Amino acid sequence: MEKILEKAQKIKIIFFDIDDTLRVKDSGFMPESINEVFKKLHEKGIMTGIATGRNLFGVVPEVRALKPDYYVAINGAYVENARNQKVLYKNTFSKDLVEEIIAWLRTEQSEYSFVAADSLRVSKWDKIASEAIGPVYAELKENPDYYQTEEIYQMLTISDHDDQLKLPENLADKIRLVRWHPNSSDIVPLEGSKAIGCQQVLQELGLKAENMLNFGDGLNDRELFDFAGLSVAMKVSHPEILEKADYITDSVENDGILKALQALKIID
Numbered sequence: 001m002e003k004i005l006e007k008a009q010k011i012k013i014i015f016f017d018i019d020d021t022l023r024v025k026d027s028g029f030m031p032e033s034i035n036e037v038f039k040k041l042h043e044k045g046i047m048t049g050i051a052t053g054r055n056l057f058g059v060v061p062e063v064r065a066l067k068p069d070y071y072v073a074i075n076g077a078y079v080e081n082a083r084n085q086k087v088l089y090k091n092t093f094s095k096d097l098v099e100e101i102i103a104w105l106r107t108e109q110s111e112y113s114f115v116a117a118d119s120l121r122v123s124k125w126d127k128i129a130s131e132a133i134g135p136v137y138a139e140l141k142e143n144p145d146y147y148q149t150e151e152i153y154q155m156l157t158i159s160d161h162d163d164q165l166k167l168p169e170n171l172a173d174k175i176r177l178v179r180w181h182p183n184s185s186d187i188v189p190l191e192g193s194k195a196i197g198c199q200q201v202l203q204e205l206g207l208k209a210e211n212m213l214n215f216g217d218g219l220n221d222r223e224l225f226d227f228a229g230l231s232v233a234m235k236v237s238h239p240e241i242l243e244k245a246d247y248i249t250d251s252v253e254n255d256g257i258l259k260a261l262q263a264l265k266i267i268d
Contacts, residue, residue, distance in 0.1 A: 004246055007230045008264040010210050014041065015051040015198055015224070016257070017216040019136070020065060021234055022050075024252050026135050030062055030237035033258040040067040040267040049201060051194045053186055053220045055153070056080070056118040058137055065176055075178070075188050075220050076197025077153040078117050081204070089200040090155065091192060094215070097174060098147040101155055101187060112187075113261040114146040118154065121146040129158050148149040178220050186220060194225035213266075215249075215257055217241060233261045237249065 016022050023030035037086040041048055049070035050063060056073055070088075071080045079089040093101075098114075105112050111129060113122045121143040122129055133140060133156070146152075157165055162183050167175065177185040202212060210229035214221070217237040225231040233245035234256050241250060249260035261267045 005231070005265060007210070008266055010032045010211070010229060011211075011213045011266060012048065012211040013049060013069075013150040013201070013205065014266075015049040015070075015194075015214040015215075015228075017218070017221060018050060018052045018054060020236055020252060021215050022063060022252070022257070023060075026256065027057065028060070028154070031252065031255050031258075033255040034066065037258050037261060037267065038068070041261075042067075043075060046266070047205070049198070049226060051076075051198060051214060051216070051221075053218075054095065054136065055115050055179065056158070057120060070201045071134075072179075072194055072197035072201065073187060074115055074117075074153045075192060075206070077192055077198045081195045085150055086091060088204055089197060090151075091189060091196075092151045093147075093153070093155070093189075095147060098152055098155070100171060102144075103176070104171060105157065107265065108159070108165055110157050110162070110165060112158060113156040114143075114150070114152050115154040116146070116150040116158065119150065122158065124158075125218065128160050128183050132181045157185045157187060158183060165241075180218060190222075194221060195223035195227040198224060199226070204253045213264075215260070230266075232257075 019025035025082045030132045037225050047069045050068050051072040054077045068082055071082050073257055077091045111123045113120055120140050122140045123144040125142055175187050209227055212228045213230040214224050214228045217234040219238050230246050232247045232249055233241045234252045250256035
């Protein structure tokens with residue numbers, strides 16, 4: 001613990017995942033202690049960021065009300081300075097790549113979703129889509145050709161056999177799948193990750209990885225846990241994330257973030 005406390009003294013910015021980290025994904029519950037955490041961090045001059053698989057549309061009002069300094073959204077594909085709305089980084093899919101992905105998913109009898117910076121569309125809204133995406137984004141409009149008019153940063157698979165999907169050779173060197181629900185996976189650039197997005201923020205601030213702490217729970221936090229100077233996993237995290245964590249804290253419902261920051265002596 002002594003070494004972890006030494007690392008904690010170097011922290012100047014903290015990134016938080018949203019789902020099952022700041023708030024419970026299925027119920028939307030966010031403890032009052034989260035407001036206390038952000039207030040104390042701001043008072044101490046420690047900057048805050050949201051690092052999420054969601055796009056800006058999915059950053060719910062209670063998270064925006066925390067007034068984070070940065071948004072690292074869509075698994076690092078879109079990065080924005082929240083204080084002045086300056087876009088620091090974006091990594092979009094080409095139309096040719098989107099069409100290759102769609103062609104593959106059709107052969108796999110899988111529906112899909114497009115993720116733009118501040119909007120989403122699905123190829124088909126049905127029970128499977130509702131179960132996977134509904135708790136995060138609510139009901140989405142259908143538009144299987146949305147990529148023709150909008151910049152696409154990420155796509156999602158939607159099927160009842162998602163665990164059986166395997167990338168064909170023509171896509172395996174361009175994209176990868178990150179499962180986040182039994183019926184859905186994020187389709188992200190091969191080298192895309194939250195870590196790449198957070199690096200853009202550190203670069204703007206002139207900070208190093210050792211100055212950054214992150215909280216997370218899912219497989220899309222994997223690269224961030226390898227990158228950050230200090231990583232904290234929620235109690236409910238995926239086993240791989242628990243293994244990578246420097247510190248494991250309690251659940252959202254039990255004020256896990258507040259407890260961790262107090263244990264690390266970052267706030268009182």
